[in-house]
Amino acid sequence: MEIKTYRIINVMIIIFVMTFVACTKEDAEILDNYGNVADPASLSAGTSTVFETGMTAYDTPAKWVTNELVTRFYRGDALYDRPRTSGEDPLIGGKGPLYAGSSCGSCHTNAGRTLPTLFSQGGTGAGGFSAQLVYITKKDGSFFRNYGRVLHDQSIYGVVPEGKLRASYTEETFRFPDGEEYSLMTPHYEIVEWYADNIKPEDLIIDVRIPLRHVGLGQMMALDLDELQEVARRSNYPEYGISGRLNTIPERNITFIGITGNKAQHADLTIELGFSSDLGVTNDRYPLEISEGQSQMLGYSHYGIQISTKDMEHVDFYLHALGVPARRNVNDPTVKRGEENFYRAKCDLCHTPTLHTRQDAPTLINGTRLPWLSRQTIHPYSDFLLHDMGVELDSHYSSGLAMGCEWRTTPLWGIGLQSRVNQHTHFLHDGRARNITEAIMWHGREGAVSRDIFKQMSREDRDALIKFVESL
Ligand code: HEC
Ligand code: HEC
Secondary structure, three states: OHHHHHHHHHHHHHHHHHHHHHHHHHHHOOEOOOOOEOOHHHOOOHHHEEOOOOOOOOOOEOOOOOOHHHHHHHHHHHHHHOOOOOOOOOOOOOOOOEEOOOOHHHHOHHHOOOOOHHHHHOEOOOOOOOOOEEEEEEOOOOOEOOOEOEOOOEEOOOOOOOOEEEEEEEEEEEEOOOOOEEEEEEEEEEEEOOOOOOOOHHHEEEEEEOOOOOOOHHHHHOEOHHHHHHHHHHOEEHHHOEEOEOOEEEEOOEEEEOOEOOOOOEOOOOHHHHHHHHOOOOOOOOOOOOOOOOHHHOOOOOOOOOOOHHHHHHHHHHHHHEOEEOOOOOOOHHHHHHHHHHHHOOHHHOOOOOEEEOOOOOEOOOOOEOHHHOOOEEOOOOOOOEEEOOHHHOOOOOEOOEOOOEEEOOOOOOHHHHHHHHOOOOEOOOOOEOOHHHHHHOOOHHHHHHHHHHHHOOHHHHHHHHHHHHOO
């Protein structure tokens, strides 16, 4: 009996040592595309880090996607990217009657952030797709019966779109203390061509969002939630006016922690909601068309399930399995100086450099588990908490606990490659910032101390800080 126990312990020690050695070996041996051992500082997501720097930087599978997982990845990719029709094809059908984009990829081109027509054509609807979401509510936060949560500005033949967004901007120029100029563009929105009730501007709240980059979604779903709660407890820095909090989502008698979306208003990757609300493709979780109950839809009613749970899981897998681009130029002296400035300006108090994924594997919609995402050190540069960003960024639209002025700290990993992937540098929830400097100068309230420290820096220090952000 005693000997047996002793043996078991011995075996356990050996296994433990072997795992430890295997882990450290693995960490030390992540190779870049040229077969060189990657600098640990460049590994944004451990073994899911990829070394692409071009248009596919956000759209490359992690190295652990092998064998049958490759087939699943590309099936998910196709379901995500192929433009849909209103027909019944399981791969590309089911679109409408109302929708906001023709495929997931029409708004998230190359798994990134398509430039909305808002900026190229003065609002949506002028040909092509808007590549944005327009959330609308009444002033008291309730929804309009004939419209729902999102304004659907596209429709299939014979149906009238719900309305069209019009945007205009006022631009103001400012100076840094050293004389360098910058200007900020304030958006003004209105909705025209309402299909039903003519809603008065004074009854209406409009919150416009541009898409988010799909960087690190799998890691976000694998986050160690105890660590996140600890980050939320620690996020209280009265000396800098910063205190973040988690968003929570009560659903099916459980309270989930919100992670995704600009207001951390979702606990998952919104696959089912995306198909239902953005594309008009019904599924098990949302079996009714998004337009169900609207006056113009009385003749339509229910179309049946237009995408299977199995296929939605392929999309879920695709998004979880996307690699996170490695950092570039980590040893460049200017980037190093910029990194110091990032901490000097207290950016790290919200854009948390390092978090971890949990022990157990995240589970997809249809039950597949992904052990490859567990137990990784990751560098999202976000605390995933809500922060009051002041009147500067207040949309007056609330979502769960998040008030109009509260936004989830946007993860910065991969941000420096957005210009390669999507050929533009519009930032913030509604894309009003045209570069990183403008994004920082829009930070209000909890972000004001950071903004002001950045503002007071010398031009070289500001430029270095931006070079650091671009290295992420
Ligand atoms: C009409 C444009 C549009 C379409 C079509 C669209 N999205 Fe999005 N997506 C957005 C916008 C805008 C956001 C940011 C919304 C917010 O703030 O919550 C977003 C956010 C997301 C997020 C959260 C990302 C994060 O980092 O927090 C996921 C995941 C996502 N979309 C997946 C999908 C999937 C899957 C589809 C297809 C079924 C899809 N989207 C279709 C515009 C779109
Ligand atoms: C109080 C928390 C907080 C601090 C401090 C902070 N940020 Fe942010 N940051 C946010 C939030 C929240 C957003 C999202 C705001 C929005 O989209 O309207 C954001 C957005 C950004 C974006 C835009 C990202 C994108 O892809 O749209 C950049 C760039 C950025 N921050 C950089 C910085 C830098 C650099 C600093 C330090 C000078 C800093 N932030 C300090 C909370 C913070």
